[in-house]
Amino acid sequence: METLKRTPLFEEHRKCGGKIVPFAGWEMPVQYSGLIDEHITVRTKAGLFDVSHMGEIWVKGKDALKLVQKVSSNDATKLAYGQIHYAGLLTEKGTFVDDMLVHKIEDNFYLLVVNASNVDKDFAFIKKNAEGMEVNVVNKSDEIAQIAIQGPLSVEIMPQFVKGADIAALKYYWFTYGEVLGEKCLIARTGYTGEDGFEVYLSPAKAPELWNALLEKGTPMGLKPAGLGARDTLRLEACMTLYGNDIDDTTTTLEADLGWITKLDKPDDFNGKAILLEQKAKGVSKKLVAFELLEAGIPRHEMACFHEGAKVGHVTSGTMAPFVKKALGMAYLPIGLCEAGKEFHVDIRGKMVKAKVVPKPFYKRPKK
Amino acid sequence: MIKYTKTHEWINVEGSKGTIGISDFAQKELGDIVFVEAPVVGDQVKAGTQMGTVESVKAVSELNCPASGKVVEVNGDLANSPQFVNEDPTGKGWIIRIEISNPAELDALMDDAAYQKYVAEHAH
Structure with missing residues (x-):
């Protein structure tokens, strides 16, 4: 054990x-x-x-930026000292090894904060991507x-x-x-x-x-x-994605509706670039949407979504949201159903419950 | 007379009728209850089988039937106030009332003392 x-x-x-x-x-x-x-x-x-429990990985050395650019969906050249951005840690298919926060500490020094469940996998993955580069990748999570x-x-x-x-x-x-x-x-x-x-x-x-x-x-x-x-x-x-539920190594950043962290025009080559460029040009076939139930029930992770009697996708996260007080969730649906207002059904233990796509996020904090 | 199942439902028997809900231990384990799905009046329910679900924000729990019978009343307050199950699981958090069809089934259930012992052993 x-x-x-x-x-x-x-x-x-x-x-x-x-x-x-x-x-x-x-x-x-x-x-x-x-x-x-x-x-x-x-x-x-x-x-x-x-x-x-979150993981902290240091990327330090002459090629630190080069390495971060290679594995990240975002463009770290845009970061100033002391600035942070959200990014996908990308496989060669443009899917998620993990998601992360990239902190620019110095010119040759970045701190990546990753999910607890993925620390060892991420660390090994980043090290592998660093082969041939002058860079130190250090797992600082325990410290x-x-x-x-x-x-x-x-x-x-x-x-x-x-x-x-x-x-x-x-x-x-x-x-x-x-x-x-x-x-x-x-x-x-x-x-x-x-x-x-x-x-x-x-x-x-x-x-x-x-x-x-x-x-x-x-x-x-x-x-x-x-x-x-x-x-x-x-x-x-807040419609923030959770690795293992909403995103994983079978979903690309574009399918996850995270185009804003997918910098296809960044100066460097990066993992999955060709696939993401093609997906961008052709358009994605499925996308992560936000939805609310229109009938009684609570959607849960992995429940199937149906449209006109056919299974079309699945719920990635779902709950009875305590503040907005609605039964809601996120789901991957075919692109034709992704527009706000489109209706579909969630299979809740055999019962087809009507749902509607809504704009993200469910909650946005009031501006001061 | 109140009796309990191993799956943490209670039934309070009064004459031929039995009121059913989930135990205090069960509601504490589940956390904030936000949805209760139960049979409707007229449904036949069977002892030991699933008759509905109780959902907290995080989890879904099966609601099993302690005794066989016909549903004669459901707690309509739970639709808008599922938190009653947390606040008062054996009182205003009751879920359904049945007309008991086979009272002999009740002998297989635990009385209060036996249930408290069962919970103590299973809750580490």
């Missing part, structure tokens, strides 16, 4: 009443006070997430813990703990270094909830101290610990 890993915050989760479940090789908290309560708290106040604070109150709580950097002024998808509880940390204005917030990368030894300090300061303001359950429903309301 595989031994499950524990993050440095495992004991903290127990103290907070977290319900621990196995996830991607880790023992992680799925919920504390309750999934719906945590979800609403993140949308209206702020939630604290342990995301130490880096990560705490995310997400929600409208994040900007009132987190900056109180950062010295030497004005993180309240940090733009979305930018990062900076600051001193947190005496340690130099990378603080990014990113997240996986559709809310404003920060992700703090720090040493495992320091993680419990920061977790407890944030809760002590934030609890009176409404901050609560939030688990993987709420993380999943929050990201789905």
Whole structure:
């Protein structure tokens, strides 16, 4: 039997009443006070997430940019120091090995943040792509813990703990270094909830101290610990894709409706370029859409989609969304059915339930 | 008299009728319940078979029938307030009421003490 890993915050989760479940090789908290309560708290106040299971890979050296450009769907030449973008880690078919956040630290130094379930696979894949290049690929995952604070109150709580950097002024998808509880940390204005917030990368030894300090300061303001359950429903309301559900090595970035991270005109050659160019020219045959149910039921991962009696696709993610209060999901459908307003059926345990394609996302945070 | 199944449903027997729901242990395991799909009045249900589903945000759980009979009433409040199953699983979170057709089946179910012991053993 595989031994499950524990993050440095495992004991903290127990103290907070977290319900621990196995996830991607880790023992992680799925919920504390309750999934719906945590979800609403993140949308209206702020939630604290342990995301130490995420993988961190350094790409460092003379050919760092060349390597990132080869494996990434996005164009890293467009990144300034301290800037971050979302990207697909591409197979030679233009499909996903994983999705990732690319951080430009220095000219020859990038930090890639990848999914916990894929760290080993990604690391091996990137190393293989680096053959013949002057570059070091280092898996730093075990040396880096990560705490995310997400929600409208994040900007009132987190900056109180950062010295030497004005993180309240940090733009979305930018990062900076600051001193947190005496340690130099990378603080990014990113997240996986559709809310404003920060992700703090720090040493495992320091993680419990920061977790407890944030809760002590934030609890009176409404901050609560939030688990993987709420993380999943929050990201789905925001139509952020989940590897293994919505995207994998059978779907291209264009099919995943992620044209905005598919920079076909970037200066360098990259994995899957020819296939993606052809797909772009001819148009994709299927696409990831957002939908809502028009009748009672809840769509779930892998349920089949039908149109005029024929199976046409499948649900990739689905739930009863706690904030928008709708039964909704994402699904791959043939291109002819992808327009908003098109109707189809989801097979919910043998019952055909009517659904309608809607524009993405289901939830967008209000502009300040 | 309240009795329990190994799949965590309860049935409260009053005369020839039995009210059915899921146990406190089951609702806690499932988390926030957002949808209950149950038979309708007039349906025949059979002991030990699936008669519906209880869904939380994250999971789908089978709702099994503790005893055979005919459905005489369903809890219509659950359509708009499925959270009643979390808040009061053996009270306002009841799911259906049946006319029991074979009372002898009830002997195979656990009483409260036996169920509490069963849960303690299975919940580690």
